[in-house]
Amino acid sequence: MTEAPPTSRRDDRERRRASPERSLVSYLGSAAMAVILVVILAIAAAAIVVPAVTGSTALTVLTSSMTPNLPPGTLIVVRPTEPDDIHPGDIVTYQLRSNEPEVVTHRVIQRTALADGQLIFITQGDANPTPDETPVQEVQIRGTLWYAVPYLGWVSVWLTGPWKVWAIPLAAFLLFGYAFILVLSHVREKRRS
Template sequence: MTTEVRPRRRSRRARQTREVWRAIATGLSAGFLGLIVLLAAIVIVIPKVAGATPMTVLTSSMEPTLPPGTLIVSKPVAPSKIHVGDVMTYQIKSGEPAVISHRVIEVRSRSDGTFTFITKGDNNDAADPEVVQQQVRGVLWYSVPLLGYVNSALTGEQRIIVVPIVAGLLFCYALYMVITGIIAAVRKRRAATPR
């Protein structure tokens, strides 16, 4: 009898160990999937729905608040809604695509009803040249440290290819986890039923 009991205990222990590892793997997989979905929402979905633009901080001019590699999302606002202290994104030269994001240190109202702004990087000694309202692209809505590196690595064309591939792989992996869970449950039920 002792020789029969020990193998059963070992097989039960081995089964329990496998179940624990499977539960850990499932939990980690679900957490990873949740993280990917959250990042996709932060970088792609939320800005697109809100009409905002995700950008990456490339220089140290806004340190320590916005160090290089930070993802910033700039949301369009009316020039009259921009206040001292806001981090404003604006075209370096009017009509050109290159932009910069610096803190507004002064707002000037002109007699014709338009506004101009004086900005300065938090880490810079001198203020920037005056910015006219036609250059303004928006103000900082939210930022996420280090996520800008991912944003910079994936250009528009790459995102169109990479996002569906990653989503497809995650879906396949989730399907695999569901199927293996069902198979394990069926095996466990069969093992528990007396013959």
């Protein structure tokens, strides 16, 4: 009786690498990582790139006055809009007091032209039972709602708070570490083959 020659470890590795199960898992893992990367890039584009390129402003909804359409934590992008182009039904972001940073985002329910031609707007939060007390003047308007991304605002608040000091460097470190692991894995595969 003759014995089959022993196989080398390299042959075993090659056989395992060529197995269909391993290939499928490898392809699924790569596809999942590609999808995650595309989603991250899309979110970054929606939250950072598009507003910067168009002169718009990204803000976070912090109260429930616009629920259910804009619940707390929603990232909204507000683009500059001429007051003449604002009509009832539009959602506007305006300063509570001129030249102060605090803003509110509510729906316009009425638009009125004064005798001098200046427009004033009556606004109301979708969840509020009554209109806002003070009419909004043209100079207070920062723009109209362009688009909104649910929950992304909480990430923005988290990254601009006290966590920003270490969260961004940590995220960068993790991304570079992952890229390094991918490159190292690719180099190892090349050497094996």
